[in-house]
Amino acid sequence: MGQKKIDIKQVRQVAKLSRLDLSEAEISQFTGQLGAILEYVEKLNQLDTSKVEPLAHCLPINNCLRKDEVKQSLGTEKTLANAPDKDEQFFIVPKILEEPGGF
Amino acid sequence: MTNSDYKIIVGLEIHVQMATRTKMFCGCELVFAAEPNSRVCPVCLGLPGALPVMNRQAVEFAILTATALNCKVAEFTKWDRKSYYYPDLPKNYQISQYDLPIGSNGYIEIPVGDGVTKKIRICRVHLEEDAGKNIHTAGSFSQVDLNRAGTPLLEIVTEPDINSAEEVRLLAMELQRIVRFLGVSEADMQKGHMRFEPNVNLHIKKDGSKHETPIAEIKNLNSFKALEKSVGFEVRSQLDNFIERGEVMQSGNKKTFGWDDVKEVTVLQRGKEEAHDYRYFPDPDLVPVVVDEKWLGEIKGGLCELPLKMQGRFVSQYGLSDYDASVLTTDRATSEYFDSAVKAGGDAKRVCNLITQTGLKTANEKGCGVAQLGIEPKRLAELAKMTDASQISATAAVTIFVKMMESKEQPGEIAEKLNLLQKSDAGELEKIVDEVITANPQAVEDAKSGDKKSKKAHGFLMGQIMQKTKGTANPQVVAKILGTKLKA
Numbered sequence A: 001m002g003q004k005k006i007d008i009k010q011v012r013q014v015a016k017l018s019r020l021d022l023s024e025a026e027i028s029q030f031t032g033q034l035g036a037i038l039e040y041v042e043k044l045n046q047l048d049t050s051k052v053e054p055l056a057h058c059l060p061i062n063n064c065l066r067k068d069e070v071k072q073s074l075g076t077e078k079t080l081a082n083a084p085d086k087d088e089q090f091f092i093v094p095k096i097l098e099e100p101g102g103f
Numbered sequence B: 001m002t003n004s005d006y007k008i009i010v011g012l013e014i015h016v017q018m019a020t021r022t023k024m025f026c027g028c029e030l031v032f033a034a035e036p037n038s039r040v041c042p043v044c045l046g047l048p049g050a051l052p053v054m055n056r057q058a059v060e061f062a063i064l065t066a067t068a069l070n071c072k073v074a075e076f077t078k079w080d081r082k083s084y085y086y087p088d089l090p091k092n093y094q095i096s097q098y099d100l101p102i103g104s105n106g107y108i109e110i111p112v113g114d115g116v117t118k119k120i121r122i123c124r125v126h127l128e129e130d131a132g133k134n135i136h137t138a139g140s141f142s143q144v145d146l147n148r149a150g151t152p153l154l155e156i157v158t159e160p161d162i163n164s165a166e167e168v169r170l171l172a173m174e175l176q177r178i179v180r181f182l183g184v185s186e187a188d189m190q191k192g193h194m195r196f197e198p199n200v201n202l203h204i205k206k207d208g209s210k211h212e213t214p215i216a217e218i219k220n221l222n223s224f225k226a227l228e229k230s231v232g233f234e235v236r237s238q239l240d241n242f243i244e245r246g247e248v249m250q251s252g253n254k255k256t257f258g259w260d261d262v263k264e265v266t267v268l269q270r271g272k273e274e275a276h277d278y279r280y281f282p283d284p285d286l287v288p289v290v291v292d293e294k295w296l297g298e299i300k301g302g303l304c305e306l307p308l309k310m311q312g313r314f315v316s317q318y319g320l321s322d323y324d325a326s327v328l329t330t331d332r333a334t335s336e337y338f339d340s341a342v343k344a345g346g347d348a349k350r351v352c353n354l355i356t357q358t359g360l361k362t363a364n365e366k367g368c369g370v371a372q373l374g375i376e377p378k379r380l381a382e383l384a385k386m387t388d389a390s391q392i393s394a395t396a397a398v399t400i401f402v403k404m405m406e407s408k409e410q411p412g413e414i415a416e417k418l419n420l421l422q423k424s425d426a427g428e429l430e431k432i433v434d435e436v437i438t439a440n441p442q443a444v445e446d447a448k449s450g451d452k453k454s455k456k457a458h459g460f461l462m463g464q465i466m467q468k469t470k471g472t473a474n475p476q477v478v479a480k481i482l483g484t485k486l487k488a
C-alpha cells in the first residue's frame, strides 16, 4: 500500500468542516486511526464488482411513502426541553456572524 | 465598450416551496408565522432513532413540475445526505438528491415580449428539505427556529442560457406562473416560497480574443426586483473590473456574493472561496423512489394547459393583445374563468375588459380572485352580450357587475330594476332631442355652422340629451337622431 490514505491537512480540513477544535496531539492520533480505518475498508476494492449493480439501499424495498396528513408536533416547550441553551421560544446558539448562503 | 463586445451569461438556481400540508419527511404542519419551534418533532429535530418517511404529495408535486418543465422523469431516484454544520440544520446534513435528480434535461419557455418566446434549458430538478431559520439578534447570541426545517423544496437549475438581467426576471416570473397553475406551490414571494441564486459572468471579445470574467454567485434573493437588479449590478461591476484591471476567470475563482437591498450592491461573502466538501452519500434511512409508468400516468393527469400556451391561444384564437392575454393568465383561476365566459358566448375583448378593468380591481379590494367574486362565467357572458348589443352603457355594465356579486339575478333583471336599460326607442328619444334643440338655439346654430365651434356645440347638445335621459339613452341612436335633425 505505502501511500497514506489520509494526511494531516485533510484531517484538519474535516475537523474544520465539522466544527471540531482538535489539539495537535489529537490531530496526529486521528490521522493514524482514520488512515487505518480507510485502509481496512479499502480491502473491498479487491473484489471484482464490474458485474454488480450499484446498490442505493440495503433493503430490497422502495417507495415507502406516507400521506400528506398532519401529525401532532411536539410543541415549543417540549421541542426546547433538551436544548443546551434556550429562551421562551428559541434555541440559543453562539452569535452567527455570517450566513452560509443557505440553499 | 459597446454592447456587442460582450455577452451576459447567467444560469439560475431556484428553490420553490411545495404547497404540501406537512413537511417532507414528517407530519409536522407547515404554517406560516406559527409560534417559533411549535411545528417540530423528533424527525425534523434530528433526534437519534427518529426515521424520516417521504411525503407522497411532495414527490408527486416534484414529478408534476418536472413534467411541465419538459424534463425526463427519472424511473429511479434516491436520497442523499449533504453534510454541513450550521445551527439551523439540526441533523448536520440536509436530505437532498445528488446524482439521481427526479427530473433532468428539460426546458422552460419564457415570454420575451410581443408574443416572442425563448427556450432556456433546465439542467435538473430535485427535491430536498429546507433548513430552519436563524434570527440574528442584537445580543451576543443568535436564535434558532426550526419550524421551517424539513419543508419540501424543489430545486430547479437552469443551463447558462439566460443573456440579460431582464430575462432572469422573466424566467423567474414565468416559473412562478407555472407552479401556481399546477397548484404545486403558492409561490408567494413575501413568504419566501421562491428563492433565487443566479450565477453571472461575461464573455468579452477584445482585440480579436475572447475573455471570460470570474463567475459570481449571488445568494438568497427573494424578490424579482432584487434578482434583476443584482444581476444588472454584477454585469456592470464585472465589466468595470475587466476594463480597469483586466480581471478574468482563473480556475475555480467563483465568488459568492450577498445582495444589499438598501444600497443595491452585491457584497462579497468572505471565506466562501474555499470549496465546501459536502461529502454526499446515500441516506440509509430512506429507500429509493421508483416511478413506474402507471404512477407517472396518474401524476401527469394533474397537468393543465400551461400559462404561456394559454396566453398564446388567447391572442390567436380570441384576438386579444399579448398584454391583455398575459394579465388574464397571471393565475389559473382567472384564465379559466375568462375562457369559460368567452365559451359561454361573451365577446372576448368585452369579457377581458370587464375582468381586467372592473373585476381585478374589485377582487383586489376584497383580497380574492376574480373567479371568486360570485359571478358565474355564464352571467358575465350575459353582461358582455348586453353591453355589446348597446342594451346598457359601459358605465352601467360596471354598476351591474358590482350588483351581480351580491345577487344571483341575471344582468338583465338588475338593469331593469336600476333603470339602466338604454333607451333605443327612436320615437321616445326623438321627443327628448326636440326638447333640447328648442331649449338651446345658440348651440344649435353653432353646431350647424360647420366651423370650429361646431364640434363643441355638438358635444354640448349630446350631453344635454344624455343628462335628460339620466344616461339611459343609447348614445349611438341619439347621435343618429341629432345628426339628422341638425342637417334639416
Ligand SMILES: [Zn+2]
Pocket (backbone or CB within 6 Å): B023, B026, B027, B028, B039, B040, B041, B042, B043, B044, B045, B150
Ligand atoms: Zn417534524
